[in-house]
Amino acid sequence: MPVAEASVRKRTAGIVGAGSIGSAFAIVFAAAGHRVVVQDPAAASLENARTRVSTSLQELKQFDLLDEPAEDVAGRIAYVADLSQAVHEADFIQECAPERLELKQPLFTEIERHAKPDAIIASSASAIPASRSMGHLDTRHRCLVCHPGNPPYLIPVIEIVPAPFTDPNVAEQAQRFFAAAGMSPIMVRKEIEGFVFNRLQGALLREAYCLFRDGVASIEEIDSIVRDGLGMRWSFMGPFETVDLNTQGGLASHAQKMGPAYARMGKERGQDDPWTSDLVERATAERRSSLAIEDWQKRTEWRDRQLMALLRHRRRLAVNQNNSTTAQAAK
Numbered sequence: 001m002p003v004a005e006a007s008v009r010k011r012t013a014g015i016v017g018a019g020s021i022g023s024a025f026a027i028v029f030a031a032a033g034h035r036v037v038v039q040d041p042a043a044a045s046l047e048n049a050r051t052r053v054s055t056s057l058q059e060l061k062q063f064d065l066l067d068e069p070a071e072d073v074a075g076r077i078a079y080v081a082d083l084s085q086a087v088h089e090a091d092f093i094q095e096c097a098p099e100r101l102e103l104k105q106p107l108f109t110e111i112e113r114h115a116k117p118d119a120i121i122a123s124s125a126s127a128i129p130a131s132r133s134m135g136h137l138d139t140r141h142r143c144l145v146c147h148p149g150n151p152p153y154l155i156p157v158i159e160i161v162p163a164p165f166t167d168p169n170v171a172e173q174a175q176r177f178f179a180a181a182g183m184s185p186i187m188v189r190k191e192i193e194g195f196v197f198n199r200l201q202g203a204l205l206r207e208a209y210c211l212f213r214d215g216v217a218s219i220e221e222i223d224s225i226v227r228d229g230l231g232m233r234w235s236f237m238g239p240f241e242t243v244d245l246n247t248q249g250g251l252a253s254h255a256q257k258m259g260p261a262y263a264r265m266g267k268e269r270g271q272d273d274p275w276t277s278d279l280v281e282r283a284t285a286e287r288r289s290s291l292a293i294e295d296w297q298k299r300t301e302w303r304d305r306q307l308m309a310l311l312r313h314r315r316r317l318a319v320n321q322n323n324s325t326t327a328q329a330a331k
């Protein structure tokens, strides 16, 4: 059965699980104009979600990040305990229950039982691919993972991860649905545990734990190195662009100079994955197709201006924080 076009018109979104991610998705979908029904079996979770959504909407408005009054957006969200009520009219269903396979599998069976035949069913799972959580469903062609950052109303990227059984049309519709809601969907090309976001985060965290374990640096020191170092550039460009602009001659030159040291560090941690010349050639070709080497200097100047703007913003934030701390102390 063809799946309904979920991206063009204002639709009904069902959210299953009203914790951190479920309540945050309620904001994304309602702010995009959709009617939202959030479900959770725990009354306390539903109540917390209602409070959290209302507070976050007020704050988004204060930061000029909401086009309508907060109350209008909140008015499009309903909170229910019963699963069928949340999904039976939904065109797009976003599952946000705990990251446990033995919980998600029967939950998807229930969702499928109550959902309209043409609704898209998406899982927010952080690491569990749809093949494992939804492979047993009769209508698995309309199922996939749509993995957000936390919270999705502030972190634009969302990974669209179809399983081999997902209808490509469904994946494209999900991509359009999130793009229309102001997010930045990325279609992940192969289904893999942890997808891309958490594989990258995991690589950094694995090394951070090793450095902490071995007494090389404290937790706070490691956090500072990311906050005041690596993360400064990563707030406006990715790791490939970072090293491309760090080295005269770009990515290829960086790999030549630093590749052997990184290979030794990887081997020390039990990962023997050197950057082969063929791999570096392919990466360089892709990078050079988006930034010609003749434009490299200009782009490094752009990077520096971005860093200046960021530093100015951080200074203002620090001043504001100091002011509010002083005001608190004066009370």
Ligand SMILES: NC(=O)c1ccc[n+]([C@@H]2O[C@H](COP(=O)([O-])OP(=O)(O)OC[C@H]3O[C@@H](n4cnc5c(N)ncnc54)[C@H](O)[C@@H]3O)[C@@H](O)[C@H]2O)c1
Binding pocket: 016, 017, 018, 019, 020, 021, 022, 039, 040, 041, 042, 045, 095, 096, 097, 098, 099, 100, 103, 107, 124, 125, 126, 127, 147, 148, 149, 150
């Ligand atoms: N927190 C994050 O940073 C993050 C980021 C991206 C994706 N995710 C993923 O999103 C999903 C939800 O994570 P979270 O952080 O919101 O968890 P959470 O613990 O904050 O919320 C889970 C909610 O699900 C409810 N729940 C439990 N059983 C349920 C059931 N059978 N039916 C419906 N609801 C049920 C719980 O009452 C709770 O309110 C997980 O798969 C998680 O891995 C989390």
